[in-house]
Amino acid sequence: MKLRRIRLRNWKSFKDTVVELNDGLNVLVGPNASGKTNLLEAFKFLKKALGDITSPYAPHLEWWSYRNIVYGNDETKPITFELEFECPENYKATYEVAFTNIEQMVRPIQETINLHGVAMISREGDILRVVKEKQFIEEHINTVREYIIHRVKRHGIKIEDITRGTETVILEKIPISILPTLSSFDIIAPIVYRDLAVENKIALTDIRTREMVFTLNGQRTRATRINLISPYLEDKNDSLFQYVTRNIRRFFRGVSFIRHPDMGKVREPSIMAGFPDTPSERGETLNLLIARMFLSGALPERIENALKNLFPDFAIQIKPTADGRVFLSVTDKLNGAEIHPPSIPDGFYKLLHILTAVESKPSVLCIDELENSLHSEVLEYVVHELKNSGVLCLVATHSPVVVDVAGLESLLLVERTPEGSVVKRVENLEQVRRWMKEKGLTPSEMWLYGLQ
Structure with missing residues (x-):
């Protein structure tokens, strides 16, 4: 349904x-x-x-x-x-x-x-x-x-x-x-x-x-x-x-709700006590989700392609600690260095957090403040992935990049009124698009300057 x-x-x-x-x-x-x-x-x-x-x-x-x-x-x-x-x-x-x-x-x-x-x-x-x-x-x-x-x-x-x-x-x-x-x-x-x-x-x-x-x-x-x-x-x-x-x-x-990862907890090694089916809100289960993917044979194609396109010099693996916990390790193929969690970029964890959520095939995926810690190139890639994922996604953002890549047809305009918050779509979509083209405006400019 x-x-x-x-x-x-x-x-x-x-x-x-x-x-x-x-x-x-x-x-x-x-x-x-x-x-x-x-x-x-x-x-x-x-x-x-x-x-x-x-x-x-x-x-x-x-x-x-x-x-x-x-x-x-x-x-x-x-x-x-x-x-x-x-x-x-x-x-x-x-x-x-x-x-x-x-x-x-x-x-x-x-x-x-x-x-x-x-x-x-x-x-x-x-x-x-x-x-x-x-x-x-x-x-x-x-x-x-x-x-x-x-x-x-x-x-x-x-x-x-x-x-x-x-x-x-x-x-x-x-x-x-x-x-x-x-x-x-x-x-x-x-x-x-x-x-x-x-x-x-x-x-x-x-x-x-x-x-x-x-x-x-x-x-x-x-x-x-x-x-x-x-x-x-x-x-x-x-x-x-x-x-x-x-x-x-x-x-x-099947509802999945995620925010920006709690970097302190994400970087902690995880106890191998069963594998979750879905990501936690702040990414605390990310290590276990990635570990399960490796145990099943390989990373999903969606994640493999994202790493090749966005972090071509990075290769990830799951490693154990002496007490049997597991953590995410990255090999930098450019200089041969092995990067452990304290030095892994926040944006790298954020990307994996979002993509593992998509891979869990939720009934609806809710993401608050999608843009946090993501470079514009990575953010653009992620928005395209969400658009083509086949998953119903609701994303809250303040980013012009997200607005422009998503397009006017994807926008839900939220505002406060004396009768509470209201949500509406862009009306007269084709007419607005023609007007924007004539004026040389982007969707984010329309939104930022209150022209719709």
């Missing part, structure tokens, strides 16, 4: 803002304190809240309190995020979640998964509402008739009964401990479980174990399951709704 837009309400400096996202690179530009980092940190918060869930549940602790992440410090207001995804077969899915302050702790009080034209499930407190689109079932029943006919007959059900009624089902007193987030479970009851309205029952399946963990009466049970929905996805008999719920959680887990 591809993220197409995000709406933020009452998040830090954003009162109510919609951000339209392009495939590939999106560059946030604006004055200091305009809200660029706040937008990036929204994704960071969502990963903590919905992706990498920990116990105790406290995704807000990095910001100290709910007061510090809600718009205007107004703790009576909920923080709401609405994300719109593009799905297979031209379907559109929306996930909305609202957080509030409960006894000085942040909790998701309401969430909705809406697969437009198919089904919608929403939870508010301990009440679950299930709405299915009868028209969708009717339109697809002939497509799947042969696939399900023997299953339907086995249970004495007529196909016509499947589409009759049950457009809306409301279930109360769903245990929150079982349902921390809707995207934690395959919730497909309105489509694949029989007699939902008659028995007033819903079954939840734990994604990790595939075990039925809950029904309305709280007893573990084996519900009768009838697979109804095509198309087949990834050669599985998953319904489209299953695909969406599973990938929403996967999306949040």
Whole structure:
């Protein structure tokens, strides 16, 4: 699934803002304190809240309190995020979640998964509402008739009964401990479980174990399951709704947020105690990520090419310390010197930090202050890599080089207003380009002088 837009309400400096996202690179530009980092940190918060869930549940602790992440410090207001995804077969899915302050702790009080034209499930407190689109079932029943006919007959059900009624089902007193987030479970009851309205029952399946963990009466049970929905996805008999719920959680887990590396920690040898899948925010795991690449056979082509183009005299390797830790070592082929971490340039580490993040294939890559420690030639190369990476990237910058290389179509203009931070695209793009060409202006000059 591809993220197409995000709406933020009452998040830090954003009162109510919609951000339209392009495939590939999106560059946030604006004055200091305009809200660029706040937008990036929204994704960071969502990963903590919905992706990498920990116990105790406290995704807000990095910001100290709910007061510090809600718009205007107004703790009576909920923080709401609405994300719109593009799905297979031209379907559109929306996930909305609202957080509030409960006894000085942040909790998701309401969430909705809406697969437009198919089904919608929403939870508010301990009440679950299930709405299915009868028209969708009717339109697809002939497509799947042969696939399900023997299953339907086995249970004495007529196909016509499947589409009759049950457009809306409301279930109360769903245990929150079982349902921390809707995207934690395959919730497909309105489509694949029989007699939902008659028995007033819903079954939840734990994604990790595939075990039925809950029904309305709280007893573990084996519900009768009838697979109804095509198309087949990834050669599985998953319904489209299953695909969406599973990938929403996967999306949040896959968020990567990086800043300029903490050079003190990056230069310290790392303990070989397992290999991380993604880079840490400040690059503390960089040594281990590079070590894993070498153990797998070679550096990825993207990193090899960057070193050849930008640092042709440098060759890198991973070396052990006497106590079994590992560190990055560079051989300078120009003079034969071996360079250890205290003398490796900051920009070299920054380049590797960014490229290893891209190689981890995140669902969205957020980079704050991309330009720090990078020479203009290296910076230009990195921007081209991000544009062509196939990864959704959000980059905050103050660099004219980034703006010019990215182009007007990639810019997200962020500014403060009396109604909070707002984000907008360059309007009338082709007209602006023609005018710039006539005046001999670059995109960065347009931005710096406030001509757009």
